[in-house]
Amino acid sequence: MSESQADDPDNFSRRVPDGDDRRRLVCDTCGFIQYENPRIVVGVVAGWEDRILLCRRAIPPRTGFWTLPAGYLELGESPEAGAVREAWEEARAALEIDQLLAVYSITRISQVQLIYRARLSHARVEPGPESLEVGLFRFDEIPYQDIAFPSVLWALKDYRETLDQRGFPPRVEPAQRPPPAVPPAESDRQ
Structure with a gap:
């Protein structure tokens, strides 16, 4: 397929290619199949003593809401390196990955989220270009x-449940896990 064909959306139609079982974008000129795959999001629940790092989003979606440092994995990047990079970009946070905390599959937006448990190297954090403010x-x-997204609540709950554990198996969630009914901090009081 030539570069001009790939850049021309008029050359593509959505149909089931031979030998496949779902509709795909297929080039009408050369037969190239453009696969659309889920995006991988990497992030951290990073702790410092008894505090958790959160970032107030400066970008859509959910501008002004709080989230964990997280974002899309880049090509040629390991998930762990991506999580460390996102923490630096969003909160200028230096940290060390402890282990994989959870894998969340969010099919309605075609995302797979890999969330790591991490320790901040120090408490000095500041907003990066994608954050209005950060806090512990x-x-x-x-x-x-x-909180910006349900998966942030899931990760906070999973982090809290594993605080004193080492070498635990990461949580692998079904595609449509509902948000917790009560925030993790309040659930212990009931």
Whole structure:
């Protein structure tokens, strides 16, 4: 396929290619199949003493809401390196990955999220270009009502449940895990 054909969306139609079982974008000129695959998101729940690092988003979606340092894995990058890079880009956080905390499959937006448990090297953090502000929060200080995405709540809950564990198997979640009914900090009080 020539570069001009690949750049021309009019050359593509959505159909089931021979030997396949689902509709794909196929070049009408040369038969090239453009596979559309899930995106891999990498991130961390990074702790410092009894606090968790959160970032207030400066970019869409969910601008102004709190999240974990996370983002898309780059080509040629290991998931661990991507998670470290995202923490630096969003919070200027230096950290060490402990282990994989969880894998979340979010099929409605075609994402697979790999979330790691990490330790901050020091408490000095500051907003990167994708964050309005960053902060270190105790579990009872986390602004649960202003969390950007359900997967952030899942990761905070999974982190809290594994705080004192080493070498635990990562949580691998079904495709449509619902958000926790109550924030993790309040669930211990019931």
